[in-house]
Amino acid sequence: MSVVIPIIDVEYEQPVGGTCDTRHAWARVPPEPGPQEREELKSRIRRLLEERNAVMVSHYYVHPDLQDLAEETGGLVSDSLEMARFGRDHPASTLVVSGVRFMGETAKILSPDKRILMPDPDANCSLDLGCPVDEFSAFCDQHPDRTVVVYANTSAAVKARADWLVTSSCALEIVSALKDKGHKILWAPDRHLGNYIQRQTGADMVFWNGACIVHDEFKAFELSELMKEHPGAKVLVHPESPPDVIALADAVGSTSAILKAAREMDAREFIIATDSGMMHKLRTLNPGKTFIEAPTGGNSATCKSCAHCPWMAMNGLAGVAHVLETGAHEVFVDPKLAERAKLPIDRMLAFTAALRNGEPAGALVPQIGAA
Numbered sequence: 001m002s003v004v005i006p007i008i009d010v011e012y013e014q015p016v017g018g019t020c021d022t023r024h025a026w027a028r029v030p031p032e033p034g035p036q037e038r039e040e041l042k043s044r045i046r047r048l049l050e051e052r053n054a055v056m057v058s059h060y061y062v063h064p065d066l067q068d069l070a071e072e073t074g075g076l077v078s079d080s081l082e083m084a085r086f087g088r089d090h091p092a093s094t095l096v097v098s099g100v101r102f103m104g105e106t107a108k109i110l111s112p113d114k115r116i117l118m119p120d121p122d123a124n125c126s127l128d129l130g131c132p133v134d135e136f137s138a139f140c141d142q143h144p145d146r147t148v149v150v151y152a153n154t155s156a157a158v159k160a161r162a163d164w165l166v167t168s169s170c171a172l173e174i175v176s177a178l179k180d181k182g183h184k185i186l187w188a189p190d191r192h193l194g195n196y197i198q199r200q201t202g203a204d205m206v207f208w209n210g211a212c213i214v215h216d217e218f219k220a221f222e223l224s225e226l227m228k229e230h231p232g233a234k235v236l237v238h239p240e241s242p243p244d245v246i247a248l249a250d251a252v253g254s255t256s257a258i259l260k261a262a263r264e265m266d267a268r269e270f271i272i273a274t275d276s277g278m279m280h281k282l283r284t285l286n287p288g289k290t291f292i293e294a295p296t297g298g299n300s301a302t303c304k305s306c307a308h309c310p311w312m313a314m315n316g317l318a319g320v321a322h323v324l325e326t327g328a329h330e331v332f333v334d335p336k337l338a339e340r341a342k343l344p345i346d347r348m349l350a351f352t353a354a355l356r357n358g359e360p361a362g363a364l365v366p367q368i369g370a371a
């Protein structure tokens with residue numbers, strides 16, 4: 001009996017000449033397996049990982065099963081920066097990347113000799129879709145004096161047009177260092193994250209006008225009402241959220257920073273403004289604490305207002321088992337494009353490695369005007 005997988009219509013914004021046009025994409029979310037099928041799929045995956053010399057790399061936003069299984073089998077669940085680093089450094093010849101397309105592409109760019117498989121290669125991201133390379137290149141051409149800084153959530157082609165790559169866990173430090181060395185910045189694609197970085201650093205920045213369909217939906221008024229009901233709760237917000245939501249936060253940061261804040265802050269209750277996939281890790285690591293989802297537009301209808309990324313939801317156990325079994329859905333990136341796209345990724349990885357080792361990471365950023 002064949003299973004019908006529903007196709008969900010997803011709206012996203014496409015910046016056009018300073019305004020935003022609404023576009024449509026789709027997501028195909030696999031049905032939840034029953035308890036027996038779930039256990040069978042998990043044991044099949046465990047066996048196949050060994051047979052294929054493969055390791056799982058999962059994002060915090062994917063299904064809890066894919067997070068737990070990755071950790072249980074020696075893989076990783078983390079943010080996109082750590083996923084990239086782990087995949088590059090792990091000795092396995094095959095990486096199964098559960099996340100969205102740019103994560104698979106980044107893994108391939110960093111590990112061209114490894115086989116990169118994705119449970120569903122059509123899993124995308126509104127930031128990536130909303131920043132097509134031709135329009136983005138034209139935008140860059142209008143600002144030849146600016147250093148091009150792009151977020152990880154972009155295609156390989158957009159990365160190949162960039163000087164620096166950042167994730168939400170290192171954007172502040174990298175933009176700060178660039179500013180200190182006299183760089184004016186062209187930022188893409190997330191406007192909220194870019195604005196947040198500008199407010200924090202005072203850097204001279206121009207922005208691409210993209211947004212994440214999940215974080216863009218958090219609502220400040222509803223959040224402030226929820227805060228009144230939970231006066232002791234700390235509010236943790238991902239910086240892809242709108243500025244009025246960020247303004248209400250006790251801590252702002254990447255998924256890893258949110259996890260750290262939840263662990264370290266002296267509170268029993270937390271309101272979380274990021275994809276609801278994060279709740280699994282937050283609750284597992286902090287059993288005595290309560291985590292409440294920040295309000296979005298409501299439960300009335302769309303993927304845009306449910307605080308869970310429809311493309312992240314495309315990753316499932318059956319997809320992982322299928323790609324391991326058949327080798328389907330392998331990710332390829334044109335080698336010439338990959339070579340150029342690797343440059344900004346390597347810069348970011350070197351910068352963050354220096355930061356982590358307590359070395360002067362700013363020394364890796366060239367001074368503007370230096371010979």
Ligand code: SF4
Binds near residue numbers: 214311
């Ligand atoms: S949660 Fe937002 S930024 Fe992350 S993959 Fe989905 S659309 Fe992209």
